[in-house]
Amino acid sequence: MSGRGDGELTALGRAWAVLRPRATRSQLLTCVLCLLLGFAVAAQVKSKRADTTFAAARQDELVGILSDVTERSDRLRGDIRDLEDTKARLERDGQGQAALEEADRRATTYGILAGTLPATGPGIELFIDDPGTRVRANVLLDTVEELRDAGAEVIQVNDVRAGVDSYFADAQGQAGIDMDGRRLRPPYRLLVIGDPHTLATALNIPGGVMKTLRNSGANGLITQREKVAIRAVRS
Amino acid sequence: MIPLIGLVIGVGLGLVLQPTVPLWLEPYLPIAIVAALDAMFGGLRAKLDGIFDDRVFVVSFLGNTIVAALIVFLGDQLGVGSQLSTGVVVVLGIRIFSNVAAIRRKLFRA
Numbered sequence: 167m168s169g170r171g172d173g174e175l176t177a178l179g180r181a182w183a184v185l186r187p188r189a190t191r192s193q194l195l196t197c198v199l200c201l202l203l204g205f206a207v208a209a210q211v212k213s214k215r216a217d218t219t220f221a222a223a224r225q226d227e228l229v230g231i232l233s234d235v236t237e238r239s240d241r242l243r244g245d246i247r248d249l250e251d252t253k254a255r256l257e258r259d260g261q262g263q264a265a266l267e268e269a270d271r272r273a274t275t276y277g278i279l280a281g282t283l284p285a286t287g288p289g290i291e292l293f294i295d296d297p298g299t300r301v302r303a304n305v306l307l308d309t310v311e312e313l314r315d316a317g318a319e320v321i322q323v324n325d326v327r328a329g330v331d332s333y334f335a336d337a338q339g340q341a342g343i344d345m346d347g348r349r350l351r352p353p354y355r356l357l358v359i360g361d362p363h364t365l366a367t368a369l370n371i372p373g374g375v376m377k378t379l380r381n382s383g384a385n386g387l388i389t390q391r392e393k394v395a396i397r398a399v400r401s
Numbered sequence: 402m403i404p405l406i407g408l409v410i411g412v413g414l415g416l417v418l419q420p421t422v423p424l425w426l427e428p429y430l431p432i433a434i435v436a437a438l439d440a441m442f443g444g445l446r447a448k449l450d451g452i453f454d455d456r457v458f459v460v461s462f463l464g465n466t467i468v469a470a471l472i473v474f475l476g477d478q479l480g481v482g483s484q485l486s487t488g489v490v491v492v493l494g495i496r497i498f499s500n501v502a503a504i505r506r507k508l509f510r511a
Binding site (some may be wrong): 177180181185186187188189191192193194195196197198199200201202203204205206207208209210212213214224225226227 | 402403404405406407408409410411412413415416419420421422427428430431433434438441442444448449453454455458459460462467477480483486506507509510
């Protein structure tokens with residue numbers, strides 16, 4: 167700046183001459199206004215610094231930004247839908263396989279229990295020879311019920327599969343026992359699938375099936391087997 | 402001098418009190434501040450010229466701020482908010498520069 171040394175002092179002196187503090191009303195008024203201005207500047211600077219980008223943006227800018235964001239959000243939502251469809255399809259296939267196997271397994275179990283499927287497993291064979299043909303239906307029924315109580319899962323008497331609604335009836339006037347409408351002739355051979363030891367023990371309890379058979383003049387022979395094959399099925 | 406002290410006190414108060422600008426005021430406050438600055442420099446120039454009148458100064462201060470805010474508000478309503486705001490800032494900047502130049506010439510004879 168030209169004439170700095172002399173001019174600066176004079177400038178300051180000039181400035182001081184003009185701006186010397188005077189307690190006049192105009193100065194006080196101006197002071198108040200300047201105070202307001204300073205306050206507003208500080209507030210605005212602070213607000214600007216603390217502002218996230220959009221609070222002071224104009225309306226049209228905000229509208230533009232909003233439409234961009236909405237468009238992108240729509241596109242992403244479409245992608246999400248596609249991916250979820252694919253995932254559901256894959257899950258269904260995977261679960262379908264598992265559900266199919268589960269259903270097969272359950273069908274087999276129910277079939278075995280209901281008597282519509284052959285079965286093999288550990289168990290016993292009970293051979294009842296009845297030379298006097300004195301074994302009655304109720305004895306066979308007791309035997310079957312005792313076996314069931316001892317945990318027998320599958321029972322076959324001669325060649326008739328025992329089911330939940332099996333019944334024994336004495337054959338009218340003839341030798342033998344009717345089971346489910348089919349004639350059983352002695353000797354009676356029972357194939358039972360279950361825990362061999364438990365089944366044998368149950369049959370041998372004092373006053374149990376074996377005793378009853380002996381009372382009827384029949385002999386019972388229990389053979390524990392590791393593998394009992396039951397092939398008779400109910401229709 | 403007292404107004405300058407007032408300005409400094411105002412800035413200090415703002416820094417200490419940490420006020421939050423109300424939301425309805427936010428778009429207009431910057432423009433209003435620039436308009437007030439313009440009035441301030443105009444008053445300083447008038448003072449140095451010896452033609453300072455406090456009534457003129459107060460009216461110009463308040464008038465500038467209100468008119469600037471009104472113009473911005475009108476621009477927002479019309480849909481030319483950003484353009485009008487830019488225009489107002491440009492004009493105020495020109496006036497500030499011219500006032501500062503006059504002050505410089507007065508003070509430094511340069």
